[in-house]
Amino acid sequence: xxxxxxxxxxxxxxxxxxxxxxxxxxxxxxxxxxxxxxxxxxxxxxxxxxxxxxxxxxxxxxxxxxxxxxxxxxxxxxxxxxxxxxxxxxxxxxxxxxxxxxxxxxxxxxxxxxxxxxxxxxxxxxxxxxxxxxxxxxxxxxxxxxxxxxxxxxxxxxxxxxxxxxxxxxxxxxxxxxxxxxxxxxxxxxxxxxxx
Numbered sequence: 733x734x735x736x737x738x739x740x741x742x743x744x745x746x747x748x749x750x751x752x753x754x755x756x757x758x759x760x761x762x763x764x765x766x767x768x769x770x771x772x773x774x775x776x777x778x779x780x781x782x783x784x785x786x787x788x789x790x791x792x793x794x795x796x797x798x799x800x801x802x803x804x805x806x807x808x809x810x811x812x813x814x815x816x817x818x819x820x821x822x823x824x825x826x827x828x829x830x831x832x833x834x835x836x837x838x839x840x841x842x843x844x845x846x847x848x849x850x851x852x853x854x855x856x857x858x859x860x861x862x863x864x865x866x867x868x869x870x871x872x873x874x875x876x877x878x879x880x881x882x883x884x885x886x887x888x889x890x891x892x893x894x895x896x897x898x899x900x901x902x903x904x905x906x907x908x909x910x911x912x913x914x915x916x917x918x919x920x921x922x923x924x925x926x927x928x
Contacts, residue, residue: 735775739776739851741775742772746769746772748765749766749769750765750769753769753881754822754826755822760801762874763797763801763873766880767797769881770789772854773789773854773858773888776851776891777789777888779848781895785895786891789884792903792908793880795911796907796911800911800915803915825864825868826861826864829860829864834853836852838852840889848892854885854888855887858884859881859882862883863878865881866878866882872914876911890903
C-alpha cells in the first residue's frame, strides 16, 4: 500500500536517473545513476510483488552496478570531443520519451487491468530511454547501461502480470549476465589497448 500511494517518488527517481544515464559523460555518474534507477524499479515492482521478492531487483541492480564499477572502466579512453548541440539533442530525446510515455501509459493501464498507471509509465519510460540510448550509444559502457535500462522497464511491466519467484530469479540472472559479459568485454578492450 505504501509503495502504491507514493509511487510518484519512484517515477521521479526513474526520470532523473534514466535521464542522467543518457546525458552524463562520466562513467561514475552513469553507474551511480544506474544504481539509483534500480531503487525506482524496486519501488514499482513492489506494488505488485511482495517486499522480499521485489528486493531481488534492487540487489541485482546494485550488483550489476558494482560489477560494472570495478571492471577497469576508468582505463577506457576518454570520449572524443562532441558537438555542442549533442546535449540539446539528447535532452530533447528524453523529453520526447517522457511525453510519449505519458500519452501511452493510460492505454496500457486500460488494456492490462492488473497494472498500476505508475508501473505503466515507469516501464515505458525506461524502455524508451534505453532504446534511445542504445540507438545513439557507440561505446561499450553506454551499450551495457542501455540494455540494462530496457530490461528494467520490461521487468516493471512484467511484474504486474506475473509474480513467480522463478521468473524473478531468471530475470536476475539475465541482469547479472549482461553486467558480467559487459565487464568482461570492457576489460578486454582496455587490455588490448594496453598491449598496443
